[in-house]
Amino acid sequence: MGKSWRIGALGAALLGLAPPAMADPPVGTCGTAPLRGDRVALLIGNSAYNDWEWPSLKNAVNDIDHVCDAFAKAGIAPRIVRNADMASLDAALTRFAAEAAGAKSVILYYAGHGFEYGGRNWLVPMDAPPAARRADVEKRYLSIEAAVRRVVPDGAFTLVFVDACRTADPVVRIEDADVARGDAGSAPLGLLDIGQGAVFYSTAKGRPALDFAPVGSPVSPFAAAVVKELAIPGLEIGDYFKVVAREVYRRTHDMDLGPQQPFHYGSWFDDFYLVAPPELPAAAVAALPTPAASAASPAGTTRGAATPVIDPLGGIGLDRLAIEDEPLLIADVLSRHRAGELVALADGGHPLAQQLAGYMFSLGVGVKQDMARARAYLERSAEQGFPAGQTELAYLLLGSDPSAADKARAQTLYRAASDAGFSKAKTHLAYHLARGSFGPPDFAASRTLYAEAAAQGHPAAMFALTHFPDLRAANMARLRELADAGNPEGNHWLCEAQFDGKRLTGGAEDCAIAARAGFAGSRALLAHAYAKGEGVAADPKEAAHWARLARDLPELRQDQRDLVAGIGE
Template identity: 75%
Template sequence: MKQVRRIIALVAGLLALGGLAPAAAAQSCGTAPLKGERVALLIGNSAYNDFEWPSLKNAVNDIDYVCEAFERAGMAPRIVRNADKAALDKALDDFAAKARGAKSVLIYYAGHGFEYGGRNWLVPMDAPPATRRADVEKRYLSIEALVKHVVPKGAFTLLFVDACRTTEPVVRVEDVDVAAGVAGSAPLGLLDIGQGAVFYSTAKGRPALDFAPVGSPVSPFAAAVVHQLAIPGLEISDYFKIVSRDVYKATFGMQLGPQQPFHYGSWFDDYYLVAPVEVPQARAAAAALPVTAAAAPPAGATRGPAKPAADPLADISLDRLAIEDEPLLVADVLAHHPAAQLVALADGGHPLAQHLAGYMFSLGVGVKKDLPRARAYLEQSAAQGFPAGQQELAYLLLENDPSPDDVKRAYDLYLASSNAGFSKAKTHLAYRLAVGTFGPADFVRSQALYAEAAAKGHPAAIFALTYFPDTRAANMARLRTLADGGNPEGNHWLCEAHFADKTRKDAIEDCGVGARAGFAGSRAILADAYAKGDGVPVDAKEAAFWAKLARDLPELRKDQRDLIAGVGE
């Protein structure tokens, strides 16, 4: 799994849908022969009878909608609509037989589901709302069994599940004495699928909205899945992150919202739904535009030729670069500007494009990973005095086995970027000064830099200031404002701050939001809370659940790994 770039390691619109979604895809999608190394099985159950089960108007619309998107991404899809148990079994047998040579299998389910007996189940159209223990396997379809049946041995599994995960029992198992403490049915839980990833449309204990906004022809999850699939070259962990952000923003403030998609998994190599594009070096600079006011270097730096009337990157300000998480920002840029255009702009001398290209090549976002090429673009951006390029180059130098000269140069770059007012550089430099990267620790200077970055709204700097008694209260309030405004990063840092202050029980809800949003620290802190009963009842199962998910993230700090050592292992 690729390490997600977070500043977390440095300090211990609606859905942009425009007219939302077009009409559901024609029902011809998913009928072509299954062939190739990447195949998809899409199951949608909408027409429940509203007596035994609530109907889901958009579930079949969703799979029709995502079908065309996955097909455009180079997958061979097969659709199963409104199927009873017998029809599902037959469809799975057919799919398994025809997908034997696949190296990657995507499964997308929209409908009702639940967990019982340590396994997860989807609900066929003819399934009853109540059953007996002996009949569970006859009436419902085990998702684990489905995966085992249709995914060839050694293939990568990617499972999307759009189903409610509320605590109310979806199915009543009649011969289970729940009152005596015997476990009945529960919300869909973790699936053990081996090499691959699971992407739930919502967090445990929360509903999955069938539409948002009201009247939408598809669910907010399906809309975001398709919307972000248009961006080539997003490694799957980054893709999950931006889809989750879109759904959270689209449902924030709704009566049953916000809805937080949730993912986990284990994979060793980068996985792309849409492969990075090949961008040859030294593309014709004629396609590039010169530097413009929005991306210009600071005063005194050399400027390019006369500015044209429009710059495609004019809406990306230094202030935005200085506080926004790079994966989200770069995904937004790639949604509007192909990677080839950004590289052409970089080759033409555009310092912001050079910064973006450097980041993209350093992590393989939108393009194939190429560290020498990444450094070359960042060197060009930094040479123009562009603060974001200076900061990113300093980071790259320190993260790749730096020599003493690299360390000195990184300091000079951070200092230049910080002096130009770039908040992210101030936070990086403050952290490095506090931990002694550049010599003896300097906490006074570190605090001053954090204060300057926090004043510009950088969340990690705001959190860092909660460690200083004289600035704690004001910055806790700042984090609360971020959280209340719909930014889960605010919730995460509140969780970290309360944990450090030994007041975790006051921030359990924030830890939950941060954990569901994918922040490693929040997951570890929540796991420890369930293990110790701090702010929540002791629950070994929940502790193990969150501990596993925290350990799966490479950015989890050592002290947090130590915190949950042994939990669920």
């Protein structure tokens, strides 16, 4: 209904799952000081609903206290509003707008009950009724869009976090709406139109947002992940969203109402960081002990003349490098090692650190983007015969309008890494051989390489093999195993595999799971399914919703852009 049924205090008690008694954290002073600087945040948490008209949400206020401390440490000046009625919210917005007048970025974070009505989204003040007439909605509830317009100065970057349920059951009853005759009733929180910026929902449309996970946690899984990943400096906001979403998914995968899948959308021209990337000199100063790791096996320990040196990256093997999404891998590494430490290892000759540093500098993940340094580190990693470095360098060489020499060298690098058994290189090389990137297409060699990569667990290779009739069933089963294990990439490729000839032949639920996880192609296919009524009931609003989210992602393929062209536009 609101932020959670089962996981709210009332729902847990009804199911006999009330959390153990826990003392509420003391309310601190965070969020009470005058705002300073050009990055500010307004944090609104409504917990103390009366448990009759509205289920109370034990952790909503805890959430904003938790987030407040993290934002303050990140240099974002916060203002907190706890358990506010409509008059208090109005006064808080007026005060915040005055204080934020010169801000360059404004964050609005809301934890509580919310709903959509009349094309706008509303948060629920403490004194709001569970039912209202159409004319009274604006008097009793606070429009999130209106709040954004009030507090965000012209030209400032807007970032909105919404931690609230988005289930289908009406949160507010519109008393004089005749839904049977086509009048609009209330609905789950929908898309916000905020201009330049981004919106980050704690859960997908139609899904609950858990108030705690596991049982007894003092904060929601969304707030916990927002704070945990904020400790990683230098994540561009899009990458930050990805790692927060993965963390929430992990925390809630085994919950009865899980998994919970946060998702984001928005439009912004320049990179935006909650925690800016560090300034790193060309040669890092504070280096970790640098093991002379071999190119064949960078993990483990190395033996010097006296004492073995523990490799700080020893837990990352080639099998993991071959199949894990790079932004998620980098975020995991940066949660344990500072960017400067990785660069110091790279400068000391560590081939894995060189490959990671090359990726980081090429895309500006954890550091400021610097293509010259990216190329230099990848060259050094590849020179040592490190397969992941060879693959990343080959990918960079083919990135934009490659010369004949670049293509020839990329092919050589892909073949070397493939011959070393690196599944990601096998998949890349198979794709280019089938495409004819290096000469006449070689479909037989492509199929062999895809089969080898799929056997090693590479999801994209499994998908490629579903196009061969004699291999389709086995590889669909492989992808299903990935999906059932909680990896939404499996759902994504199942969605793609079941879309044939511009018709979704099955797997709408796989498309939905992957769409909620942020896969651009799955969002486009789900939009198409809703528009055509294939695998799901036709729903123009849902079609427009997912088409817009798909088009917002730059990685959406052109054929899929064409597929959703005109939907919701």
